[in-house]
């Protein structure tokens with residue numbers, strides 16, 4: 001058997017299972033655009049990726065990654081806005097098969113600009129409202145940076161309190177690794 005996938009690889013495996021061509025999906029933290037690119041490929045020309053980040057640098061990196069790897073950007077809509085605004089920005093009728101959040105700071109960017117629990121929980125609540133039955137909200141939790149632990153505790157608490165009859169929540173983590181390795185929370189809507 002191959003080595004177990006790391007958190008990032010596992011999050012992509014989950015997205016590949018959850019997303020089909022033509023779907024609408026959300027990238028709540030576009031950063032350098034790696035998740036946005038995967039989602040754009042998965043939804044294809046007839047689907048839509050809605051991407052959010054508060055940093056212009058993230059939008060620039062994402063646009064150049066998409067331009068290098070895709071023939072067009074017509075299926076990706078990027079917003080320089082907090083993911084807390086998702087509910088205000090997207091049409092009420094939008095229903096998603098998946099959303100991804102990579103928490104923490106922009107790799108290669110300003111490490112003091114981090115995701116924070118209040119806006120993260122607002123965004124997760126909106127995504128769960130927009131999620132189709134069977135769909136997934138995937139969260140890659142990085143918490144080794146200053147401020148990260150507080151957000152991690154809030155997000156885990158939020159997930160643990162989701163009603164079992166409506167949601168199944170998975171925690172994928174390596175329990176014997178040093179240095180606070182990232183882990184994945186995946187929330188599936190059951191009904």
Ligand SMILES: C[S@@+](CC[C@H](N)C(=O)[O-])C[C@H]1O[C@@H](n2cnc3c(N)ncnc32)[C@H](O)[C@@H]1O
Nearest residue numbers: 029030031032033034035053082083102106115
């Ligand atoms: C770990 S990075 C994301 C990595 C990205 N998914 C990738 O594939 O490269 C976290 C990103 O969250 C962004 N961020 C922080 N607060 C945010 C907020 N309230 N709304 C949206 N994005 C936010 C940061 O600017 C940063 O780019």
